[in-house]
Every structure is written in structure tokens, then in C-alpha cells.
Amino acid sequence: MSHELENIKDSVMSKIHEDKIKMKPKLYFILGSILTFLGLVGSIVMSTFLFSLIRFSVRAHGPMGEYKLNELISNFPWWTSLFAILFLALGIWLIHKYEFSYKRNYLHIIIVFILAIIIAGWIIDTVGVNDKLSRRGPIQGMMRGYMKNGGVQINSLPRLP
Amino acid sequence: MSVISNLSDEEIAEVVRTKDKEAYAEIIKRYQTKLMRYASYIMGDDHMGADVVQEGFIKAYVNLNGFNSKKKFSSWIYRIVHNQAMNVVKKYNKETPLLDNIDYKSDENIEKEFEQKETIDKVRSCLNQIPIIYSEPLNLFYVEEKSYEEISDILQIPIGTVATRISRAKIIMKKICLTN
Secondary structure (H helix, E strand, O other), rough: OOOHHHHHHHHHHHHOOOOOOOOOOHHHHHHHHHHHHHHHHHHHHHHHHHHHHHHHHHHOOOOOOOOOOHHHHHHHHHHHHHHHHHHHHHHHHHHHHHHHHOHHHHHHHHHHHHHHHHHHHHHHHHHOOHHHHHHOOOOOHHHHHHHHHHOOHHHHOOOOO | OOHHHOOOOOHHHHHHHOOOOOHHHHHHHHHHHHHHHHHHHOOOOOHHHHHHHHHHHHHHOOOOOHOOOOEEEEHHHHHHOOOOOHHHHHHHHOOOOOOOOOOOOOOHHHHHHHHHHHHHHHHHHHOOOOOOOHHHHHHHHHHOOOOOOHHHHHHHHOOHHHHHHHHHHHHHHHHHHHHH
16 A cells, blocks of 8 residues: 555646646635636526516406416416526525535525525515506516516506505 | 644645745645545545545645635535535446455554454454444444534534434444344
8 A cells, every 4th residue: 555655746737837737826726716606696686586577477467357277377477487496496506515504404405595685585576566567667678578478467467656 | 734734724725826836745645545545434445535536635735715714624624525526436337345454553463453353354344234324324423533513514414314314324234133
């Protein structure tokens, strides 16, 4: 074993001397941390927004307030759900990169994370953020397009004071 | 080098990344035997263990700027070797016998040595039958003498899970040894 150990030391040190292996610069790790953080924040914001959109489109279903099952299925914004789940999965994957994720029960962290996103999305829609966004604000056009494509009827939305 | 040898692992890591690459030899010197024993245990083979350790030292050097010197260097480098070993195990998709071909030094007489060898063989035989998720924390705790917190950092599992796995490993090992 000692011969192998000597070989390891010589081999690694000669690679360092010959510049065959180089240290990645500090900037690489700083950028990595920043991108991970931004990715996590972005995935939280996007999945929360998309979950709020799902509730928004289910809520805004028709002038009479009635809902038939086939109507629900045909009007349900499946693409929103898909992207919401994708952003959620991205968030969960990025959480795994942080040390606290293994210091505590990872399953509990994931459950709390998913519940927090769904509840936040529900609250955002309940306080009327989506209604405001559909009438004014920078993403008004996108919201109108979403309602049109998703089969959400604009006249079903409550009027803002 | 004599000054270097008085420094802590974390301080040497700082010296390597800021002043003197040559100081990395001290890191290798301090960890090669321990890591070789650990990697050989996971791989079940000295040569494969040596490859894993060499690759581990290279990865540690390449990523040295990513090491947080406020954390324990020991846990960090064990983690790298653990990941490297797991990658190789997955790549070759083979069973990994444990604690084979590991040298045990003894100053005892031949009879005692024989008894010790017999005991070691029995322990090896029992350990071989324990799933690696249980036997690895057991090995880190008893052979590598790591604390629960360090094992948690190396394997990236909660401290409670470390305790549970070590406890289960002991129960499984007792059952297997008694059956044998």
C-alpha cells in the first residue's frame, strides 16, 4: 500500500507542477453561488405566480358561476400546471445544493417548500393581485392573452373599485 | 515545510490557494493513508481505492477555491472521495465487498495474531453482508473515528439519520454474526 501512496503523491504533485491541473478561480464559485441563489429565487417567484394563475383561471370560470366537469377539463390551464411543476422541481433541485438541506430531513423541507408555494400562490390570487395584473401593470397584455388562450372569460372577473 | 506542518488543514488550504502550491503535498501526506483505507473499504480493492484517492486529490485541488475555510477540511475531502468512490461503483455497477486486502499491523505473538485474524475475518464476513448505507457510517465512526456531525457532512445526511444507521448497522451485524 505504501508504494501506491507514494505514487499518488508524486503523480498529483507532478500534475500540479506541469500545470496539467489548475485550480478553478474563486470567481467561478462566486458566480455559481449567485446563479444558484438567483435560480432558487426565480423558481420560487415563477412557481408561486403560476400556481396563483391556476387558481385564478379555475376561479374565473363563467358568468353564471357554474362549472361542468368537461368545461373544467377543457379550460384547465395544463401548460401553466406543467411549468409550475417544472419550476417547483427546479427549486427543489437547487435547495439540495444548500447545506441546510441535509442537516434537516430533506423530505420535510420539500413538503414545506411545496405547501409554501401553493399557499403563497393561493394568497396572491385571493388578495386580487392577478385581477389587478389583468387590468393594469407591465404584464397586462400577457394576462389578457393567457385568459384568452386558457378559455378564461374576462367578463367573469370581479370589477375593481 | 516545517512551518507548514504546524498549520491546520484549513490554514494549509489557504496557503495553497494564495501563496504556495507546493504546500498541497502536506495535505496529501496527511490524508493519503486515511483516505486510502476509506476508499479501499468502499471499493473492496486497494488498486481501485488508490485510483479513487488520486482522483479525489485532483478534484480537491481543482475545486480548492470552493472550499469554505470556516468548515472542516477533513469532512470536505472525505466527501469528495466518497462521491468519487460512489461514481466509480455506479459506473462499474458491481458489488463492493468491504474491508478486503487491508493491512492490519500487530505486535502480538503469532497465536494472538491468528486469533485476531480470525476475528477480523468474521467481522469482515458480517460487514460484507450489511448494505453499504448502513456499513459506511459504521466504518466512518469506528474505523475513521469521525464524529456524527462529520459523518453527516461527509454523507450529507441528517445527524439523526447517522445515529439511526449506525444503530441499525450494529443490530444487523449482531444478527448476521450470531447466525453465522
